[in-house]
Amino acid sequence: MRPKHLMTLPRTLFSAVLVIALLVGVQAVTAAVTAEEAAQLKTTLTPFGAERAGNADGTIPAWDGGYTTVPAGYQNGDHRSDPFADEKPLFSITGKNLEQYKERLANGIQFLLKKHPDFRVDVYPTHRSAAAPQWVYDNTFKNATRAKLTENGLGVTGAYGGLPFPILKSGYEAMLNQRLAWRGESLQQPMKTMVVTPDGKVVMATDGIQSFSYPYYYEDGSLDAYDGIYQLGKLVNTGPAYKAGEAILVNEVSDESKPRGIWQYLVGQRRVRRAPSISYDTPDFVTSGIGFADEAFLLFGPNGRHDFKLVGKKEMYVIYNGNRACAAKFNDLLTPNFMNPDYVRWELHRVYVVEATLKEGQRHAVPRRLYYFDEDTCQIMMIDGWDANGEIWRWSYSLVMLAPDVPCVTNVVSWGTYNLQVGSYYLNETANESPFQYKVLPRFKKRFFSPNQLGRGAR
Numbered sequence: 001m002r003p004k005h006l007m008t009l010p011r012t013l014f015s016a017v018l019v020i021a022l023l024v025g026v027q028a029v030t031a032a033v034t035a036e037e038a039a040q041l042k043t044t045l046t047p048f049g050a051e052r053a054g055n056a057d058g059t060i061p062a063w064d065g066g067y068t069t070v071p072a073g074y075q076n077g078d079h080r081s082d083p084f085a086d087e088k089p090l091f092s093i094t095g096k097n098l099e100q101y102k103e104r105l106a107n108g109i110q111f112l113l114k115k116h117p118d119f120r121v122d123v124y125p126t127h128r129s130a131a132a133p134q135w136v137y138d139n140t141f142k143n144a145t146r147a148k149l150t151e152n153g154l155g156v157t158g159a160y161g162g163l164p165f166p167i168l169k170s171g172y173e174a175m176l177n178q179r180l181a182w183r184g185e186s187l188q189q190p191m192k193t194m195v196v197t198p199d200g201k202v203v204m205a206t207d208g209i210q211s212f213s214y215p216y217y218y219e220d221g222s223l224d225a226y227d228g229i230y231q232l233g234k235l236v237n238t239g240p241a242y243k244a245g246e247a248i249l250v251n252e253v254s255d256e257s258k259p260r261g262i263w264q265y266l267v268g269q270r271r272v273r274r275a276p277s278i279s280y281d282t283p284d285f286v287t288s289g290i291g292f293a294d295e296a297f298l299l300f301g302p303n304g305r306h307d308f309k310l311v312g313k314k315e316m317y318v319i320y321n322g323n324r325a326c327a328a329k330f331n332d333l334l335t336p337n338f339m340n341p342d343y344v345r346w347e348l349h350r351v352y353v354v355e356a357t358l359k360e361g362q363r364h365a366v367p368r369r370l371y372y373f374d375e376d377t378c379q380i381m382m383i384d385g386w387d388a389n390g391e392i393w394r395w396s397y398s399l400v401m402l403a404p405d406v407p408c409v410t411n412v413v414s415w416g417t418y419n420l421q422v423g424s425y426y427l428n429e430t431a432n433e434s435p436f437q438y439k440v441l442p443r444f445k446k447r448f449f450s451p452n453q454l455g456r457g458a459r
Contacts, residue, residue, distance in 0.1 A: 032158070033167045038144040041166055047137035048130070049144075049166030050375040051350065055315065059126065059348050063376065066131025068407045077189075077439035079431070080403055082323040084345075089122040092341075093317070104316045104348070106372060107384040108395020111420050112338055119338050126347040127321055130376035131407040132182045135219055136162050149173065154304050155255030156180075160216060160223035163378055171308030171354040174371070177378035178299050180230055180254060183410045184403075186213045186443045190434035191235070193286050198423035200336030205288040207239035210429065213444050216254065229261075230254045232449040235286070246285075248275070249454045256302050263451045272455045280305060281365040287426050290419065292365065295396050296428070297412045298380040305364050306356040308371075313352050316372060318381040320347040322399035326414045330432055337423060344399070350375040366394060374400075379411040393421055403438060413438055 046052055046063050054062045071081055093101045095113045102110055105121070112119050139162030147159035153172030156164050164180050165173035193206035215221065216230035231252040237243045244267070251261030264275035279301035283289035286296070294300050319325075325333060325343040333343050351372045358367040366385040374381050385394035395418045398411035414432075418425040431437040447453055 032145050032148050033169070035145055037167055038141060041141055041144060045167070046376065047132070047140055047166070048163050048376060048378060049168060050128075055350075060315065060350060061126060061128060063128045063130075066376075066407065066409075067127065067129035067402060068131050068404050070405045074405060076405070077436035079327045079437045080323050080401065080405075082321070082327075083402070083404075084124070084127060084321060085324065087124055089124055091123055093121040093123065094119070101317070104314075106316070106382050106395065107370070107392050108382070108418060108420060109317075111392050111395070112418070115420075116337050120341045121317060121346050122341055122344070123317055123346050123348065126349060128349075128376055129321055129402050129404075130374070130409045131404070133407070136182050136217070138162070140166050149176070151255060151257045153308070154302070155257055157255075158223070159254075160226050161219070161221065166378075168310065168352060168378070171310040171356075174310060174352055174354045174373050174378065175299065175303060175308055176254070178373065178380050179252070180216055181377060181379045181411075182217065183408050183412060184214070184406045184440055185217050185219070186441045187438060188212070188441055189413065189429075189431045189438045190436065191429045191431065192434065193288075193426060193428045194330060194334055194430065195288060195290055195426045196334050196336065196424060202330060202334045203288075204240060205290075205426070206237055206243060206286045206428075208235055208237040210235050211441075211444065211448070213449065218443070228253050228255055228258055232444070232446075234449055234454065247454050248278070249449060249451060251449065252301075256304055260302065262301075263454060265455050272451045287417075287428060290424060290426055291417050291428070295383075295394075295417050298383060298396055298398060298415055303356075305359055305362040306369070307359055309355045309357070311353040311355050311370075313350055313375065315348055316351050317346045318349050318351060318372065318374065318400070319344060319397060320349060320374075320381075320400050321345055321402045321409075322414065323402055325399045326401045326430070326432065326437070328432060333432065334427065338418070338425065339427070349381075351381060352378075374409075374411075377409050377411075379409070381411065387421075391421070394418065395420060401438065406440060410438070 052063050054060045098113050143159045143162050143164050144166050147164040150157050156176050188211045191210045195203045195205045211234045213232045229251050233250045235248045237246040247265040249263045253260050262275050263272050265272045278293050280294050282293045284291040284293050328343045333340050354371040356369040368386040370384040372381045383396040387393040399414035414430045416427045
């Protein structure tokens with residue numbers, strides 16, 4: 001039916017107006033930036049599109065190239081030290097002074113501060129430590145004028161080897177920036193999933209080895225040769241005993257219109273099977289069902305059930321440069337109700353805020369979310385999630401590790417979710433108390449990420 005204000009238009013004119021409106025809408029979603037806009041990436045903006053300058057009061061410094069100093073004696077895979085270990089908190093936020101700072105805090109953190117008198121947020125000096133190799137910056141500059149959204153915002157074309165959308169114009173672009181953010185080329189680390197129950201018990205849900213390659217970031221690759229598979233990943237469980245041998249394999253695509261490859265090996269069945277159900281709000285078996293599949297890595301699998309709106313940019317307190325927490329003992333870090341504030345470093349950073357709302361006709365256990373993206377890396381720092389009744393329910397986070405040897409700041413190690421209403425939380429993809437951490441490796445052979453290899457390796 002025609003909108004009332006168009007009811008008097010002739011049918012042909014109405015059709016023309018409709019077509020023009022659709023074209024304008026498509027262009028607003030897919031248009032790349034101009035050469036003049038892209039030129040800012042070499043002047044007033046960082047190579048990833050953040051403001052080079054600090055804020056007005058100096059609490060956020062100017063970006064000076066990031067932190068790339070590798071400690072003397074560091075060996076590949078060592079647990080990375082905290083380069084700012086000597087710093088003390090500037091101040092702490094508790095339930096008592098929450099009102100003074102609430103505009104810079106995620107809703108989930110406000111919930112924890114109100115509920116737990118002993119919870120606090122220790123705010124440290126801000127370090128804009130994000131960095132990447134020059135060839136990644138060069139590719140990002142090229143992407144700025146050639147990358148475009150496809151598939152109604154769920155895919156990208158014209159991007160390779162760098163951030164696809166350094167000059168952010170939509171929520172959909174932000175989601176693809178998270179998928180295609182720089183974190184290294186080929187990596188491996190031990191991973192544990194630790195669950196803290198409502199009564200304060202710490203339980204290991206999963207133990208294993210996680211391996212990744214990012215073909216999108218093969219330095220000797222090219223846009224023409226890129227086949228659309230941006231990530232190859234494999235998890236092989238080594239424990240607990242009832243999970244030992246289980247495995248999962250993913251071939252993630254940067255365009256949701258293309259088939260996503262995901263397989264699972266279950267010991268009881270002794271076979272590799274496709275596992276398309278590991279997506280959206282399916283309970284995540286790695287977390288023993290406490291988390292949802294699309295909360296993994298703060299974004300995992302397709303996200304076509306929500307619309308994404310770029311709300312704007314603001315200064316917020318986020319976990320950043322969290323190397324101390326990433327190397328802590330579990331008994332020290334994982335305390336009842338929340339992670340030990342003594343180990344969690346918060347800093348003031350500029351973030352993009354993206355609101356996700358459920359599309360008409362779709363269903364999801366978390367119909368509304370707010371995503372907070374670090375301006376310097378375009379990675380998700382944390383997520384607020386509301387239930388169907390409009391009550392704050394979940395808060396997802398990353399401990400955001402600094403790896404100057406890569407160099408990068410990464411949000412896909414040591415992340416998790418709080419179930420605020422139940423009182424439980426988990427820490428996932430963590431190498432705490434493991435022999436090595438986030439090791440950079442030579443490129444894996446392609447067959448390492450094949451379904452056939454998955455079954456043989458798990459057995």
